[in-house]
Amino acid sequence: MENVKKTSAFRLWLRYVGINVRSxxxxxxxxxxxxLGQFFVSFSVFLGLYFMFQRxxxxxxxxxxxxxxxxxxxxxxxxxxxxxxxxxxxxSSMVRTGSFDQVLVRPRNEVLQVLGSKFELTRIGRMLQAIxxxxxxxxxxxxxxxxxxxxxxIFMLMGGTALFSGIFMIYASFCFFTLEGLEFMNVxxxxxxxxxxxxLDVYGKKMLFFGxxxxxxxxxxxxxxTYLIGRTDNPTYMLxxxxxxxxxxxxxxxxxxxxxxxxxxxx
Amino acid sequence: xxxxxxxxxxxxxxxLRFIQGLQYRAAAAAGITTQFAWGFxxxxxxxxxxxxxxxxxxxxxxxxxxxxxxQQAFLALFNTWMMEGEIFDVxxxxxxxxxxxxxxxxxxxxxxxxxxxxxxxxxxxxxPILIVAFLVPKPYRMMVPPTLGTFLLFILSLLLGTAxxxxxxxxxxxxxxxxxxPQGVRTLFASLVDFLAGGIIPIPFMPDKVRAIVELLPFASxxxxxxxxxxxxxxxxxxxxxLGLQFFWLIALVLIGSGLCRLAERKAxxxxx
Numbered sequence: 001m002e003n004v005k006k007t008s009a010f011r012l013w014l015r016y017v018g019i020n021v022r023s024x025x026x027x028x029x030x031x032x033x034x035x036l037g038q039f040f041v042s043f044s045v046f047l048g049l050y051f052m053f054q055r056x057x058x059x060x061x062x063x064x065x066x067x068x069x070x071x072x073x074x075x076x077x078x079x080x081x082x083x084x085x086x087x088x089x090x091x092s093s094m095v096r097t098g099s100f101d102q103v104l105v106r107p108r109n110e111v112l113q114v115l116g117s118k119f120e121l122t123r124i125g126r127m128l129q130a131i132x133x134x135x136x137x138x139x140x141x142x143x144x145x146x147x148x149x150x151x152x153x154i155f156m157l158m159g160g161t162a163l164f165s166g167i168f169m170i171y172a173s174f175c176f177f178t179l180e181g182l183e184f185m186n187v188x189x190x191x192x193x194x195x196x197x198x199x200l201d202v203y204g205k206k207m208l209f210f211g212x213x214x215x216x217x218x219x220x221x222x223x224x225x226t227y228l229i230g231r232t233d234n235p236t237y238m239l240x241x242x243x244x245x246x247x248x249x250x251x252x253x254x255x256x257x258x259x260x261x262x263x264x265x266x267x
Numbered sequence: 268x269x270x271x272x273x274x275x276x277x278x279x280x281x282x283l284r285f286i287q288g289l290q291y292r293a294a295a296a297a298g299i300t301t302q303f304a305w306g307f308x309x310x311x312x313x314x315x316x317x318x319x320x321x322x323x324x325x326x327x328x329x330x331x332x333x334x335x336x337x338q339q340a341f342l343a344l345f346n347t348w349m350m351e352g353e354i355f356d357v358x359x360x361x362x363x364x365x366x367x368x369x370x371x372x373x374x375x376x377x378x379x380x381x382x383x384x385x386x387x388x389x390x391x392x393x394x395p396i397l398i399v400a401f402l403v404p405k406p407y408r409m410m411v412p413p414t415l416g417t418f419l420l421f422i423l424s425l426l427l428g429t430a431x432x433x434x435x436x437x438x439x440x441x442x443x444x445x446x447x448x449p450q451g452v453r454t455l456f457a458s459l460v461d462f463l464a465g466g467i468i469p470i471p472f473m474p475d476k477v478r479a480i481v482e483l484l485p486f487a488s489x490x491x492x493x494x495x496x497x498x499x500x501x502x503x504x505x506x507x508x509x510l511g512l513q514f515f516w517l518i519a520l521v522l523i524g525s526g527l528c529r530l531a532e533r534k535a536x537x538x539x540x
Binding site for chain 1 (some may be wrong): 294297298300301304305308309312315316318319320323325411452453454455457458461464467468473474477497532
């Protein structure tokens with residue numbers, strides 16, 4: 001047994017993804033309808049923005065195109081996280097049905113297995129909406145796309161995906177204690193997605209403080225955005241999104257705490 | 268005599284569901300927090316827009332604030348994306364057969380059930396949100412309606428709006444008889460309807476041409492009608508038209524829905540057992 005080589009975690013995760021995608025493809029019509037549905041959920045938010053800016057030409061000094069850019073990048077961050085970390089999002093059923101017991105007896109990391117339990121490809125619909133908006137806003141927002149700015153966008157995507165995955169992880173960890181997913185956590189996921197279409201300072205100083213130090217949305221949204229649109233030249237703002245990845249540390253700690261306190265619900 | 272018995276049947280079904288719905292207090296508490304945060308963020312965003320260009324605001328800021336709070340408080344009454352999972356399950360898994368055996372009309376029973384669920388959810392959620400909305404500091408505080416008459420019209424319109432939303436959902440249930448896979452159809456319709464109902468931005472904020480059309484659609488008769496009557500900013504003539512439209516759409520949607528259900532009942536094909 002000793003010399004059996006362990007597949008790397010990443011390879012194993014890819015296998016999980018493959019299985020999930022193939023099983024989703026068994027119901028093709030349902031899949032495409034869901035993708036279309038996801039697309040329209042975000043499209044209606046876009047339409048709302050479009051109509052608002054027909055009437056108002058800027059909000060807190062941000063133009064329509066700048067808000068679109070913010071909306072698109074934030075939505076991309078969210079949809080990648082939702083696609084990848086969906087296992088955490090629907091974790092409550094795993095605890096309730098007791099299938100988390102199976103996870104615990106297998107000789108692999110439980111986070112990997114939970115991540116692998118679901119890969120929600122239908123969120124590609126949301127992603128598509130985000131990409132289309134991004135492509136539309138890209139040439140119109142008046143940004144000169146230099147190398148540091150492109151890197152900033154990539155950092156934002158990395159940081160944002162990590163941040164939202166962390167939030168999903170915390171959401172899942174609560175299930176160890178409550179069995180049910182807690183609805184108020186929606187404020188931090190769906191709520192953030194919905195209201196994060198505007199740069200965070202639109203919501204005032206207190207929200208910005210909250211979004212910087214408690215749940216660091218501003219690190220992947222407001223600060224790098226100000227750098228992108230040239231409100232600041234401070235290059236440290238470029239690196240702030242990477243700081244948001246640190247959010248995974250308390251999230252993981254809370255998860256470990258939850259796992260240690262897990263007692264099977266049986267059945 | 269026969270008539271009263273049949274009505275009593277649905278009435279007791281309604282009561283049963285209503286009381287059952289009142290049991291989910293923890294879920295309601297969580298929902299209230301979410302809706303409160305949601306409403307607050309919406310209002311701050313609106314105030315940011317107001318600062319940038321007050322002249323472009325289609326209704327007074329005060330009215331917008333009341334609109335948002337009422338929307339959050341009564342969300343359960345007229346949102347169309349929160350449909351009854353049980354009804355979809357019953358259609359998909361074939362337990363519909365049991366429902367068909369009962370000496371009741373499916374359409375009436377499901378309407379009684381949906382209304383009961385909506386009212387029980389709203390009953391648990393609305394008062395805490397409204398209390399807070401009346402207590403928060405001034406620019407964000409909700410206003411009382413200008414006259415008692417406006418308030419009564421608001422209540423009437425609220426009930427009509429709830430009925431229109433429920434009747435619309437019944438049509439979607441009816442359609443699932445023919446499609447089986449409800450999930451996709453649901454999300455597809457839900458986001459579109461939510462937008463047309465004024466769930467994303469209030470209908471007055473839409474461009475005038477779009478607004479003129481959207482206001483005639485049945486979706487505007489759900490939340491848009493009561494929330495705008497409440498603030499008293501609609502002229503008496505407009506209120507009449509709004510209420511008239513609500514009546515019209517209620518009747519039309521009920522006719523379509525019950526026709527569809529009747530057709531579905533006849534053609535229903537029970538999937539497995």
